Amino acid sequence: MFHLKKAFFIFSILCFSLNSSAQKLHLTISGKSKSENTLIDSVGYNKNHVNAKSIVDEMNLMSNTLTQIGYIENEFLDYKKINDSSFTSQFDLGVKTEYIYISRNATLNSLFNTNKDTLIIPYKRIELFLKQTLSTLEKKGFALAKLKLTNFKKNDNHLYADLQVILGQQRQLDGIVIRGYDKFPEGHILNIRRIYKNQTFNQDNLKKVHADFEKFRFVKQVKYPEILFEKDSTIIYVYLEKTKSNNFEGFIGFSNDKGNKIALNGFLDLNLNNTLNSGEAFSLLWKGESNQQRTLNVALAIPYIFKSPFGIKTQLNIFKQDSTFQNAKKAIDVGYFFNYNTRIYLGYQSTESSDIQNQNNNSISDYSNQFITSNFEFADYKEDDLLFPEKTKINIAVGTGSRNSKFNTTHQFFTNIDLKHNLYLNEKNSINIKSQNFYLQSNEYITNELYRFGGINSIRGYSENSLQCNLLTSILTEYRYIFTPTLYIHSITDYGYYQDKSTNNNGNLLGLGIGFGVLTKNGLLNIIYANGSTKEGGIKNSNSIVHIRFKTNF
Numbered sequence: 001m002f003h004l005k006k007a008f009f010i011f012s013i014l015c016f017s018l019n020s021s022a023q024k025l026h027l028t029i030s031g032k033s034k035s036e037n038t039l040i041d042s043v044g045y046n047k048n049h050v051n052a053k054s055i056v057d058e059m060n061l062m063s064n065t066l067t068q069i070g071y072i073e074n075e076f077l078d079y080k081k082i083n084d085s086s087f088t089s090q091f092d093l094g095v096k097t098e099y100i101y102i103s104r105n106a107t108l109n110s111l112f113n114t115n116k117d118t119l120i121i122p123y124k125r126i127e128l129f130l131k132q133t134l135s136t137l138e139k140k141g142f143a144l145a146k147l148k149l150t151n152f153k154k155n156d157n158h159l160y161a162d163l164q165v166i167l168g169q170q171r172q173l174d175g176i177v178i179r180g181y182d183k184f185p186e187g188h189i190l191n192i193r194r195i196y197k198n199q200t201f202n203q204d205n206l207k208k209v210h211a212d213f214e215k216f217r218f219v220k221q222v223k224y225p226e227i228l229f230e231k232d233s234t235i236i237y238v239y240l241e242k243t244k245s246n247n248f249e250g251f252i253g254f255s256n257d258k259g260n261k262i263a264l265n266g267f268l269d270l271n272l273n274n275t276l277n278s279g280e281a282f283s284l285l286w287k288g289e290s291n292q293q294r295t296l297n298v299a300l301a302i303p304y305i306f307k308s309p310f311g312i313k314t315q316l317n318i319f320k321q322d323s324t325f326q327n328a329k330k331a332i333d334v335g336y337f338f339n340y341n342t343r344i345y346l347g348y349q350s351t352e353s354s355d356i357q358n359q360n361n362n363s364i365s366d367y368s369n370q371f372i373t374s375n376f377e378f379a380d381y382k383e384d385d386l387l388f389p390e391k392t393k394i395n396i397a398v399g400t401g402s403r404n405s406k407f408n409t410t411h412q413f414f415t416n417i418d419l420k421h422n423l424y425l426n427e428k429n430s431i432n433i434k435s436q437n438f439y440l441q442s443n444e445y446i447t448n449e450l451y452r453f454g455g456i457n458s459i460r461g462y463s464e465n466s467l468q469c470n471l472l473t474s475i476l477t478e479y480r481y482i483f484t485p486t487l488y489i490h491s492i493t494d495y496g497y498y499q500d501k502s503t504n505n506n507g508n509l510l511g512l513g514i515g516f517g518v519l520t521k522n523g524l525l526n527i528i529y530a531n532g533s534t535k536e537g538g539i540k541n542s543n544s545i546v547h548i549r550f551k552t553n554f
Helices: 001-017 034-043 052-067 106-112 123-139 186-196 203-214
Strands: 025-030 075-083 088-092 099-103 118-122 148-153 159-164 177-178 219-229 234-240 247-256 262-273 281-288 294-301 310-321 325-339 340-354 368-379 390-405 409-424 428-441 452-455 466-470 473-483 488-500 505-519 524-534 544-553
Touching: 025 034, 025 052, 034 052, 052 088, 052 466, 118 123, 159 219, 177 186, 177 262, 203 219, 234 390, 310 340, 310 524, 325 368, 368 409, 428 452, 452 473, 466 488, 488 524
Parallel strands: 025 088, 099 159, 177 234
Antiparallel strands: 075 088, 099 118, 148 159, 219 234, 247 262, 247 544, 262 281, 281 294, 294 310, 310 325, 325 340, 340 368, 368 390, 390 409, 409 428, 428 473, 452 466, 473 488, 488 505, 505 524, 524 544
């Protein structure tokens, strides 16, 4: 009887709509009592419709909504045509089902760690319960599990049912296959396979696999990993494409020298990543400063050597201060990779310093040092940020050793901590915070062993490497406003405290300025105007520096 009434109601509306297709229709839904009317109104429905189909859909939606909140026996009773454009329909809501009782099930007992004979669940939460149960099964490796409520029985306002559980095969991750980049470094994929081999397959582990491949800066994933369920195995397919991960960066700077003449300084920074398809990273840094300083830094890092979770890196650094002294530092480290972006190293470094003018006094002299070092590195990236993809970076190094000079041998200890993080306030605004910190502990200090800082990658408003210390703590900040995905401006507020025991000098440093950047097809251009000052000297225009840098990927 119910279906005939509903069908006749629908047929009547359809016939009417054929004759008045352009006329708006009005629908009123009611119950058998005031309380039912109040409930229907609280549920809410669309009263105005443009055609018959819209009214029919609204009727079905109301019936489904009533079922979801517990009125599983709701019925369509009657309809009335009030006038040419108005219709009313009446529902009988029936008795509300408050709870559903699910009989004891061995699978449920193991999932929820319970021995209760019956699970009692509010009816309106049954859909959530089924989703959560499926999710629990999926996390345990039953990716193709199915649930079904059967054997329904109604008693007053309670509903009884059995839960049929079809588990299927418990899945483990048996393999990861690369598609699209056939020369993907073998050591990298072998280590990822080793991490996930025989792990329970679920969506959480699939997300982790996706995230691990996102950490490789020399590839991008063209689509989300796919799963192949075979009878006896579960395989993840990862789709990769090699990217332009090499970059070149350079800048030129203009400053005033002691004679108030314009002086030129600059640097170039070349980074080659995975050029040989082995995941290697090669870097070359050169700096030429107006005060006759020269810096050359060459480094090579090879991860996953011999297809193991270990890596190796070497470094050569040469620093020359005009005709005063020259330092040559060599370092080698062996590291363990927790994952590609988290690693710890143990290494050895040594420095040979030459007093070019053979002064050999307490300030400058020939020396050599040796340190056993430990280094922790972490990096995190925001892949969709074209301007500032590096979200977080942590580099902590410590070393213990000794320095030998013509005058004595002394034990030394150093620590170097570099921190960087982007705070994303919203799509347009962000704050970049850096902290550079260094400490060298020694019984006595000589000038040519001190830490050099200042410049575009340090406290801005000062010439490159124009400052020296045995202790430095600093915080470097930028407030960034992004006009478009390729154009931004930023402020500069840099503060540092330094101590130089070789000259008994210490003080506060402040760098203030402004800059802007534009991302072009060829790379990122950044222009900075900054002024460096001290508490004693104050802010002077003659201390201002303009930095121009350009970074391009290839």
